[in-house]
Amino acid sequence: MTERTIQPGKTPGNRVLEIDPLTRVEGHGKVTIHLDADNQVSEARLHIVEFRGFERFIQGRLLWEVPVIVQRLCGICPVSHHLCAAKAMDQIVGVDQLPPTAEKMRRLMHYGQILQSNVLHFFHLASPDLLFGFDAPARQRNIFEVIKKNPELARQGVLMRQFGQEIIEATAGKKIHGTGAIPGGINKALSQETRDALLPRIDTIQAWAEGAVDLIRDYCQAHPEQIAHFANFPSNAMSLLREDGAMELYDGKLYAVDTEGQPIFSAVAPADFNQYLMEEVRSWSYMKFPFIRSLGSEQGWYRVGPLARMNTARFISTPAAQKRLLEYRHLNGGANGETNGKGMQHASLLYHWARMIEVLHCVEQIHRLLEDPDILSGELRAKGERREEGIAIIEAPRGSLFHHYRVDKNDQITYCNLIVSTTHNNSAMNRAVTEVAQRHLSGQKNITEGLLNHIEVAVRAYDPCLSCATHALGQMPLQVAMVDATGKTIQQFTRDSGHA
Amino acid sequence: MSRRIHFTVDGQSVEADDGQSIMEACDAAGIYIPRLCDAEALVPQGSCRVCVVKLNGHTVAACTQPAEDRAHIESDTHEIRSYRRDLVRMLFHEGNHLCPVCEASGQCELQAMAYRLGISQDAPYPYLQPVRPLDASHPDIALDTNRCILCGRCIRASRDVDGKHLFEYVGRGIHKRIGISAATLAETDATIDDYAFSAGVCPVGCIIRKHEGYEVPIDERRFNKQVIGSRIEAKLLDDNEEEA
Ligand code: SF4
Ligand code: SF4
Numbered sequence: 001m002t003e004r005t006i007q008p009g010k011t012p013g014n015r016v017l018e019i020d021p022l023t024r025v026e027g028h029g030k031v032t033i034h035l036d037a038d039n040q041v042s043e044a045r046l047h048i049v050e051f052r053g054f055e056r057f058i059q060g061r062l063l064w065e066v067p068v069i070v071q072r073l074c075g076i077c078p079v080s081h082h083l084c085a086a087k088a089m090d091q092i093v094g095v096d097q098l099p100p101t102a103e104k105m106r107r108l109m110h111y112g113q114i115l116q117s118n119v120l121h122f123f124h125l126a127s128p129d130l131l132f133g134f135d136a137p138a139r140q141r142n143i144f145e146v147i148k149k150n151p152e153l154a155r156q157g158v159l160m161r162q163f164g165q166e167i168i169e170a171t172a173g174k175k176i177h178g179t180g181a182i183p184g185g186i187n188k189a190l191s192q193e194t195r196d197a198l199l200p201r202i203d204t205i206q207a208w209a210e211g212a213v214d215l216i217r218d219y220c221q222a223h224p225e226q227i228a229h230f231a232n233f234p235s236n237a238m239s240l241l242r243e244d245g246a247m248e249l250y251d252g253k254l255y256a257v258d259t260e261g262q263p264i265f266s267a268v269a270p271a272d273f274n275q276y277l278m279e280e281v282r283s284w285s286y287m288k289f290p291f292i293r294s295l296g297s298e299q300g301w302y303r304v305g306p307l308a309r310m311n312t313a314r315f316i317s318t319p320a321a322q323k324r325l326l327e328y329r330h331l332n333g334g335a336n337g338e339t340n341g342k343g344m345q346h347a348s349l350l351y352h353w354a355r356m357i358e359v360l361h362c363v364e365q366i367h368r369l370l371e372d373p374d375i376l377s378g379e380l381r382a383k384g385e386r387r388e389e390g391i392a393i394i395e396a397p398r399g400s401l402f403h404h405y406r407v408d409k410n411d412q413i414t415y416c417n418l419i420v421s422t423t424h425n426n427s428a429m430n431r432a433v434t435e436v437a438q439r440h441l442s443g444q445k446n447i448t449e450g451l452l453n454h455i456e457v458a459v460r461a462y463d464p465c466l467s468c469a470t471h472a473l474g475q476m477p478l479q480v481a482m483v484d485a486t487g488k489t490i491q492q493f494t495r496d497s498g499h500a
Numbered sequence: 501m502s503r504r505i506h507f508t509v510d511g512q513s514v515e516a517d518d519g520q521s522i523m524e525a526c527d528a529a530g531i532y533i534p535r536l537c538d539a540e541a542l543v544p545q546g547s548c549r550v551c552v553v554k555l556n557g558h559t560v561a562a563c564t565q566p567a568e569d570r571a572h573i574e575s576d577t578h579e580i581r582s583y584r585r586d587l588v589r590m591l592f593h594e595g596n597h598l599c600p601v602c603e604a605s606g607q608c609e610l611q612a613m614a615y616r617l618g619i620s621q622d623a624p625y626p627y628l629q630p631v632r633p634l635d636a637s638h639p640d641i642a643l644d645t646n647r648c649i650l651c652g653r654c655i656r657a658s659r660d661v662d663g664k665h666l667f668e669y670v671g672r673g674i675h676k677r678i679g680i681s682a683a684t685l686a687e688t689d690a691t692i693d694d695y696a697f698s699a700g701v702c703p704v705g706c707i708i709r710k711h712e713g714y715e716v717p718i719d720e721r722r723f724n725k726q727v728i729g730s731r732i733e734a735k736l737l738d739d740n741e742e743e744a
Binding site for chain 2: 068069
């Protein structure tokens with residue numbers, strides 16, 4: 001259970017609110033809400049402590065160790081780091097094209113990871129908010145209550161996640177922190193036995209994935225007001241895409257579109273990302289703010305992750321998910337509830353719907369791969385001419401993940417820079433928190449738990465993995481504080497970091 | 501034909517050729533005595549002390565001590581197991597052993613020994629946390645001496661099998677280290693085909709064959725398939741040999 005102690009500020013009128021911690025967000029952070037003299041929210045900030053421990057730790061290590069070591073950054077999406085580092089090391093060992101078996105095994109691993117991560121988020125983290133309402137007390141908005149109220153749904157969530165984890169185990173050797181991907185390839189093909197054990201279950205998993213999409217679609221359709229008014233703001237979007245515009249999660253070129261879906265840049269090779277993106281430092285935040293160079297820091301911020309991927313993609317390459325994409329694009333999702341014509345969606349809550357469409361896509365992709373004979377045998381590893389630099393991008397569950405390394409002639413790492421999805425979404429999350437704070441808290445005298453929970457729900461939509469975004473292995477507290485116009489903290493809300 | 505002798509190990513009777521070490525005799529009888537510095541094809545040196553046993557009440561190293569007729573040997577007793585556990589735990593504390601990210605994990609004898617001996621928690625010793633630079637200068641081989649347990653297997657392999665003397669101990673006591681015959685590995689005449697660099701000579705992840713790390717899938721790693729010593733216990737004699 002979480003508890004909140006409220007310490008009223010001495011100066012009425014000018015206040016800062018702090019929420020601590022955001023429950024059910026991976027990792028921890030801190031929010032400050034800045035009020036003006038009239039008790040109106042002027043701005044809200046999500047503070048994340050950046051710790052570059054990993055980049056230093058990896059210096060001097062051998063290049064093939066990196067995909068294994070880097071997984072230790074994150075307990076939630078280690079596979080994404082594993083694969084992204086392996087893709088960067090492919091570059092360094094001079095392999096541009098993996099043997100088919102290797103590429104397919106890695107894709108299988110990746111789809112298994114997105115499946116399990118998105119399902120975890122949806123069923124464990126998001127569904128309590130959706131089933132019980134944002135204003136419900138924290139003791140009700142948790143997975144245990146979901147299980148009580150809807151045991152079959154909870155069971156499906158558990159079994160879908162388990163299926164994804166079994167895929168990871170079958171490809172990486174372990175459910176968590178495996179060693180499957182190696183520079184230039186993979187260390188094994190799928191055994192016939194494992195394939196035969198997984199394949200018969202795929203239809204049930206797909207049916208459940210369809211059911212999950214129905215659930216979130218019905219929710220969104222039944223709550224048009226909430227979708228339209230809760231943290232709904234237009235933004236640019238960025239993701240990898242296949243060159244024909246299909247959504248692409250494992251590999252591809254980088255694309256960015258504006259709020260109307262018009263291209264900002266297209267088909268950028270991962271190695272050239274520096275020419276298109278920049279990172280800005282702001283005095284109050286340890287986490288950087290990346291932006292699109294051509295638009296500048298004010299206009300150039302963007303979103304990544306499921307919502308952004310639906311906005312950048314022309315289509316989805318698997319039929320069931322494509323059908324669901326069209327359905328999603330028809331929602332009246334404009335800021336004022338009107339249809340926006342181009343199918344662009346900007347409401348933060350639609351991340352949840354997009355996430356489930358991706359789950360369906362992953363299930364379809366897993367199905368294809370399990371039926372592909374290449375997955376069972378073939379060349380596992382390719383070799384090429386050594387290079388000094390490797391830059392790779394992968395679409396992790398939470399959005400684009402960048403890994404950039406330099407390696408010396410002795411095979412030792414000399415440079416490492418990671419840009420994780422939570423960092424890409426930094427501006428958007430701040431925007432979402434500000435938006436919600438302005439709409440729900442401005443002018444209120446009494447701050448209720450439900451109101452503070454709205455902020456949590458907004459942040460949670462982005463599924464920020466704070467510990468990973470900050471490259472920290474430990475935890476970091478998250479608080480909400482209220483700051484007056486002079487910068488003085490006049491009220492602070494602190495919740496014990498107990499577990500919900 | 502040498503004389504046959506008879507002795508007991510933890511009450512079990514063992515027959516051996518006169519002059520055989522306790523360890524050789526036990527190996528042949530399917531009794532595994534834990535060891536780290538000894539390996540097939542190398543002269544035993546009795547330095548790691550993990551093979552400690554009691555011969556008629558006196559502690560000796562089983563790899564170097566000849567078996568004696570009518571002797572009583574204790575090996576798998578509470579007291580000796582606890583000595584072995586302490587010795588192995590100290591090795592973890594002397595070096596830097598981050599098994600979860602180490603490429604030797606699952607193939608490493610130190611790790612496998614810790615599992616076999618049931619070592620699960622930290623010992624009450626300080627972690628020395630040495631900071632020893634990696635020598636990755638050679639195109640095919642690297643040395644990460646943070647993981648070295650000073651077993652000297654590389655010394656004997658290079659000297660006695662390859663005839664090269666690439667490795668030598670340097671320093672004494674707590675300062676003892678493994679040294680190489682030049683400032684960096686690249687300046688020695690080491691080649692990847694030397695016996696000293698073949699799999700199974702270095703028991704841990706100190707000698708690294710470059711670009712081979714993590715090539716073996718987790719479920720095919722040597723000690724993920726079988727407990728260390730189990731091949732000897734199955735009377736397959738050579739515990740270092742991979743299964744056919
Ligand atoms: S050498 Fe062995 S004990 Fe040391 S870290 Fe590697 S696997 Fe673990
Ligand atoms: S390098 Fe390996 S073989 Fe040589 S002494 Fe150290 S642990 Fe033993």
